[in-house]
Amino acid sequence: MKPERDLVASALRDPAALVSWTLAEWDLLVRQARRAQLLARICWLMHERGLLQQVPEQPRAHLEAARVVSDKQDRAIRWEVNRIRHALTRVGIPVILLKGAAYVMAELPSAHGRLFADVDILVPKEKLPEVEAALMMHGWAATLHDAYDQRYYRTWMHELPPMTHVKRETTIDVHHAILPETARLHPDPVKLRAAAQPVPGAQDLQVLAPVDMILHSATHLFSDGELEHGLRDLSDLDGLLRHFSAEADFWQHLASRAQELDLARPLYYALRYTQRILTTPVPDSAVAMAGAGRPSRLLEWLMDALFLRALRPDHASCADFFTPAARGLLYVRSHWLRMPPLLLVRHLLHKALVSPKDD
Amino acid sequence: MLTTEWVVDGDAALLLRQWGDECVVYNSVSGDTHLLNALGGVALTSLLQAPATADGLAQRVASQLGFEADEALLETIGTLLGDFERIGLIRQHPLQ
Amino acid sequence: MNVSALTAAELGRRLRGCGLSLRTGAFVALVRSSVPSVAEGIGALYADFPLEENSDFADFHIGLEPPRDLRRWIYPQIVFDFDGHAPFKPLPFDQAFPMFEWGLNWCVSSHSHQYLIIHAAVMEKDGFAVIMPAPPGSGKSTLCAALVNRGWRLLSDELALIRKDDGQAVPLPRPVSLKNASIEVIRNFEPTAFINRECRDTIKGTVAHMKPPRDAVLRAQETAKPGWVIFPRYRKDAATVLQARPKGGTLMAVADNAFNYSLLGTAGFHMLADMIDACDCYDFTYSNLDQAIEVFAALQPPAP
Numbered sequence: 001m002k003p004e005r006d007l008v009a010s011a012l013r014d015p016a017a018l019v020s021w022t023l024a025e026w027d028l029l030v031r032q033a034r035r036a037q038l039l040a041r042i043c044w045l046m047h048e049r050g051l052l053q054q055v056p057e058q059p060r061a062h063l064e065a066a067r068v069v070s071d072k073q074d075r076a077i078r079w080e081v082n083r084i085r086h087a088l089t090r091v092g093i094p095v096i097l098l099k100g101a102a103y104v105m106a107e108l109p110s111a112h113g114r115l116f117a118d119v120d121i122l123v124p125k126e127k128l129p130e131v132e133a134a135l136m137m138h139g140w141a142a143t144l145h146d147a148y149d150q151r152y153y154r155t156w157m158h159e160l161p162p163m164t165h166v167k168r169e170t171t172i173d174v175h176h177a178i179l180p181e182t183a184r185l186h187p188d189p190v191k192l193r194a195a196a197q198p199v200p201g202a203q204d205l206q207v208l209a210p211v212d213m214i215l216h217s218a219t220h221l222f223s224d225g226e227l228e229h230g231l232r233d234l235s236d237l238d239g240l241l242r243h244f245s246a247e248a249d250f251w252q253h254l255a256s257r258a259q260e261l262d263l264a265r266p267l268y269y270a271l272r273y274t275q276r277i278l279t280t281p282v283p284d285s286a287v288a289m290a291g292a293g294r295p296s297r298l299l300e301w302l303m304d305a306l307f308l309r310a311l312r313p314d315h316a317s318c319a320d321f322f323t324p325a326a327r328g329l330l331y332v333r334s335h336w337l338r339m340p341p342l343l344l345v346r347h348l349l350h351k352a353l354v355s356p357k358d359d
Numbered sequence: 360m361l362t363t364e365w366v367v368d369g370d371a372a373l374l375l376r377q378w379g380d381e382c383v384v385y386n387s388v389s390g391d392t393h394l395l396n397a398l399g400g401v402a403l404t405s406l407l408q409a410p411a412t413a414d415g416l417a418q419r420v421a422s423q424l425g426f427e428a429d430e431a432l433l434e435t436i437g438t439l440l441g442d443f444e445r446i447g448l449i450r451q452h453p454l455q
Numbered sequence: 456m457n458v459s460a461l462t463a464a465e466l467g468r469r470l471r472g473c474g475l476s477l478r479t480g481a482f483v484a485l486v487r488s489s490v491p492s493v494a495e496g497i498g499a500l501y502a503d504f505p506l507e508e509n510s511d512f513a514d515f516h517i518g519l520e521p522p523r524d525l526r527r528w529i530y531p532q533i534v535f536d537f538d539g540h541a542p543f544k545p546l547p548f549d550q551a552f553p554m555f556e557w558g559l560n561w562c563v564s565s566h567s568h569q570y571l572i573i574h575a576a577v578m579e580k581d582g583f584a585v586i587m588p589a590p591p592g593s594g595k596s597t598l599c600a601a602l603v604n605r606g607w608r609l610l611s612d613e614l615a616l617i618r619k620d621d622g623q624a625v626p627l628p629r630p631v632s633l634k635n636a637s638i639e640v641i642r643n644f645e646p647t648a649f650i651n652r653e654c655r656d657t658i659k660g661t662v663a664h665m666k667p668p669r670d671a672v673l674r675a676q677e678t679a680k681p682g683w684v685i686f687p688r689y690r691k692d693a694a695t696v697l698q699a700r701p702k703g704g705t706l707m708a709v710a711d712n713a714f715n716y717s718l719l720g721t722a723g724f725h726m727l728a729d730m731i732d733a734c735d736c737y738d739f740t741y742s743n744l745d746q747a748i749e750v751f752a753a754l755q756p757p758a759p
Contacts (some may be wrong), residue, residue, distance in 0.1 A: 024511035031516060031538050058483075058512045061569050068568035072390070078388050316539045337462045374721065376728045381703025385724040390717055392724065394707045 006277075006312045008032045008042075012235055013279050015045040019054040026059035028317060034229045036313035040070035041113030048112075076117035077104045084119060085204055087138035091130050094206045096196050098175065098216065102207040103236070105199045108255065110239035118171045122193065122208075125176035132160055140165050140172060142346060147190055148350055158183075170282050178216050179223065182339050187219065187261040210244040211257045216271035219263055225334030227310040227327060231277070232313055237270055238278045246279075255289035264293030273307055304313040306330050365440055366410035366452040367403070371449065385426065389447050396422065402439055403448065410452050413437050459502040467494045472543055474516075476507040478628035480675045481566075481616070484559060485513035488551070490533065493519050496552035498649055500664055502628040503672040515562040519551050537562065550654050553662050554600065556632060564714045570616040570625065571726045572714040577610035577624050578602055583682030583756050584624040586615050586734070587710035591659070594689030597637035598747060604645040607672035607746045610679065618723060622729055623678035628671040632666035638663045644744055680730050682757050684709060684736045695746040698738045705736040733757060 007029040021029070033039040043063035055063060081101055088095055098120040101158055103111040123131050140163040144150055153161040158177040164170070169311040177189040196206040208216060217240060221233045244250055258267040267291050274280035275287075295303065309326040312318040339347060374385040382400025383445065384393045395403060395448060398420065405419045417436045421428035443449045456467065458477070469475045470493065474485040476752035477497070480601065507513070523642035535558040542561065546554050546633055556742050565574050575588035576599035585607075589595035596612050603609040610626040623624040627747065633641055638661065642650060649666040685697075685707055706727055710716045716723050735757045741747040 022511065027512040034538070035540070056512070058510075058514065058728070062566070065566055065568035068715075068718055072720055075388070075390055075720060082388070370645065372721075374724055376703075376706075376732070378702040378732075381701055383703050383706050383728065387721050389723075390709065390720060392710060392716075394703050 001258075003338065004089045005031070008036050008038055008231060008313050009277050011042050012038070012045070012238070015042065015357070016049055016051065018042075018046060019051055019248065021081065023056060023058070023136050026056060030059050030062045032313040032315045032318060034062075034066075035228075035315045037115050037229055038113070038117055038232055038313075039236060041232075041235060043067040043069070044112040050109060061165065066115075067113075070113050073114050073117045074104055074111070076277070077114070077119065078115060078172065080119050080172075081105060081167070083165075083168075084121065084135075085118075085137070085202070087134050087140075088131060089107040089204070091134050093123060093127055093131075094198075094204055095195070096193060096206045096208065096280040098122055098197070098208065099220070100179075101352050105205060109243050109320045110236040112128050118173065120173045120175060122175045122178070122189065125189070128160060128176055132163075135172065135174070136161055136184075139167060143171070153349070178219060180338050182343060183223070184337055185214070185219070185223075185265070187263050191261065192216075210240070210247065211250075212227065213266060214240050214244065214254060214270070215258055215261060215263045222266040222269045222307075223334055225335045227330055228314040230307075230311040231313055234274060234277060238274045238280045239256035241270075241274060241282070251283060251286035251289060255286065255292070256288065259292060264290070265295065266293070269303065269307070273311060275356030276308070277311060306333075319346045364410040364412050364452040365406060365443075367407050367442060367450045368450045371426060373403075375400075375407075384448065391446065393446065393448075398435065399439060401438070402436065403443070406443075406449060411428070416440070424439055456506050456508060457502065457525045457571060458497065458504050458506060461498075461506075463498055466498050469499070470494050475515060476510070477501060477611050478505045478507045479559070479629055480611075480626070481625055482563060483507045483512070484515045484517055486517050486554075486555070488518075488519040490519055490521070490534055490547070490551045492549075492551045493555055493573060494656060496555065496651055496664070499649065502666070514712065515566075516561070517555070517558060517562065519555055519558075521548065524665045545611045548655070550657050552651070552664070553632070553654050553657060553729055556630060556664060556725070559629070563614055563616075566669075567616065568715055568718055570618060571723055573613040573615040573709060574613065574712045575680075575709075577615040577626075578607040578613045579610055579624070579677075580607050580678040580754075581756065583681060584610060584679035584749070585625070585683040585685055585754070586681055586709075587685050588615075588709055589689050590685055590712070593639070593687055594741075596632055596634070596742075597640060597689070598687050600631045600633060600637070600641045600648070600689065600742070601644055601744050601748060602666055602669065603631070604648055606752070608674060608679075609667050617618050617681070617726060617730060618678065619726065620757070622681065622726060622733075624681055626671070626675045628667045630667055630677050633663050633665055635660045639743070641665060681730050683754060684731065684734045685739050686737070686740045688740070689742065690740055691742055691744045693740050695743060696738075698740075698742045698748050700738050701734050702731050702736055706731045707744060 033042055043066055097105055100114050101119040144161040144163045158180045159173050159175040162171050162173050178187055179185055185324050192212050195209040195212055197209055199205040219235050258264045266341055271282050275282050306326045306329055309323045310330050373389040376383045380397040382395040401420050401423050413436050415431045417428050474487040482552040482649050516538040517643045519533055521527040522534050523553045531548035532553055533548050533551040534545045535543050535554050542574055573588055575586050576595050579585050587595050599612045607629045610624055614627055616625040650663050653661050653663045662663050742745050
């Protein structure tokens with residue numbers, strides 16, 4: 001596995017150097033970045049440094065076209081949040097935004113270059129029926145109609161089945177926790193909600209506290225099964241770490257909160273792989289403090305073999321012989337993390353026997 | 360309802376183009392584009408200038424288009440305001 | 456150097472090996488395929504197109520190959536590969552060349568958001584472009600194929616690309632797709648036009664492609680100012696009628712026919728409104744091609 005074949009990670013590490021890249025390098029970078037859904041972020045990074053006009057015309061057209069899409073998604077997220085607030089006014093709870101919608105509304109660096117407008121929110125578990133009803137009244141509808149899938153979500157998962165708005169065709173994921181109840185880690189959603197902070201200018205909207213936002217992103221990334229967009233999520237994490245590490249006692253607070261929420265392991269991986277792949281400036285002391293989450297040598301070796309392959313753009317030029325197996329193993333692992341063994345077997349059997357419906 | 364004022368939603372940056380009787384409106388917040396007829400166009404541009412109640416708006420529209428401000432017009436304006444609110448162009452503005 | 460400078464053997468060799476770097480208007484496609492009908496189609500219909508010899512950058516990396524599984528042999532299929540990823544379901548092997556055309560259209564319309572992209576035919580005369588948006592079945596392609604053989608320059612039969620900076624229509628002249636009855640109609644209308652072999656039983660019926668006029672390909676870098684927006688409608692035995700249509704309604708109808716209007720946001724609204732403002736807008740019903748040609752020939756540039 002030759003790290004320098006991942007041009008996207010190189011570009012993210014040193015955007016300023018892109019002005020001296022050859023057309024051949026740009027050709028491969030545009031293709032890898034398109035697969036990794038990071039073309040718009042690279043455009044943003046060049047724009048931020050006043051270097052966009054120095055990119056050769058042909059690749060620049062692709063960067064700018066990607067920016068058109070991400071500008072649209074930014075507007076779409078803001079409108080979607082507007083409509084969600086409108087729908088949930090009567091429920092009377094603060095709506096906690098997660099992931100991309102949170103980055104956009106809180107105006108964080110990770111907001112730039114987003115290519116999706118799905119919104120994720122966190123609400124108290126006991127309010128789920130009311131929230132679901134309010135959303136349905138305002139035009140959102142369930143998307144999963146298979147009875148097994150519905151029950152899977154409602155019984156075992158930490159979220160309602162995704163709902164899609166009938167007119168706008170946008171999706172909302174309503175979470176009551178950040179991991180399923182059956183998962184091996186148990187971050188307490190009550191604690192997350194208690195620490196949530198308001199979005200400036202909107203009392204009914206909140207985002208997670210900075211360290212919680214980072215831990216949520218890390219947990220999501222390192223327990224997820226489909227890592228085709230892993231580098232994109234890692235880039236978000238890198239952005240959050242760089243932005244919030246300016247706060248006093250940040251690293252200390254991050255490590256202790258990870259312990260408190262039972263998320264020490266994902267934090268360890270987050271710091272390890274952001275450093276390795278994106279050269280995120282993580283002080284040695286922070287790594288030491290996160291050491292409580294360190295796996296055994298053997299497991300760490302295995303995770304390196306898997307993640308250092310899977311967190312690359314899903315493009316032939318970034319893969320080696322073991323990459324497909326690495327992705328496959330991480331897929332199985334993600335189910336293992338979410339479900340106890342018996343339930344996992346049942347779930348996989350069901351999925352194997354029921355043919356997927358044609359789109 | 361009659362004492363409620365309507366105002367163009369401050370957040371919605373509206374772009375208008377007019378050709379003859381037609382008015383096309385782009386709402387840059389929702390990303391939607393709407394085609395309004397003469398009545399709709401006059402009503403919206405009027406609200407852009409100043410808030411109005413349904414009654415007041417009917418008066419303004421009637422005088423601009425040379426109609427009579429009768430029951431039928433008031434009813435039409437009422438429906439129009441409902442439509443405008445639903446698509447996010449205007450919102451209620453409580454009178455002081 | 457053009458495609459015509461390559462022998463059939465050399466063309467096939469490049470397509471099977473390092474790829475053929477083909478310039479179509481503002482885009483460069485690197486095409487790979489081991490399928491003979493693709494080589495044949497490109498050799499015949501893209502003869503006048505330039506090869507991009509010295510550039511290391513291609514806008515789209517495209518492949519057309521049979522799948523690796525049993526469908527390689529049993530009811531053989533063809534897969535359109537966009538840089539290692541298949542955006543569409545496979546089609547019957549026989550439809551490889553049409554799939555290349557549809558696939559290349561998809562590449563442009565899905566990614567080229569530096570333009571407002573309208574699903575329309577575009578042709579130019581005296582510096583002004585006529586834009587003909589039309590849903591399938593309206594006879595747009597037949598009319599386009601006829602007009603470009605009667606004095607109009609082909610910019611595109613499918614994709615109107617409107618440039619952001621100056622609202623100019625940017626050419627993308629490529630083979631004109633013809634379906635079903637219109638294949639024979641155009642053969643009779645212009646016997647000297649080259650139309651390749653038909654593919655039957657596609658989802659669009661029987662399809663074939665007409666070689667774009669050489670002049671259009673040579674002038675692919677010459678943009679044109681939109682002057683008319685005309686919605687064509689073929690109706691059997693109908694009278695030839697050109698009817699002015701209101702601009703507001705036209706804006707909405709063109710937006711409906713655009714691939715990326717809503718993506719472009721405020722800029723898209725301004726571009727489209729400016730374009731409609733500057734154009735004369737019509738509905739056009741016809742049944743007789745010769746009469747249609749006359750009506751178009753009589754079009755006057757819009758008042759400034």
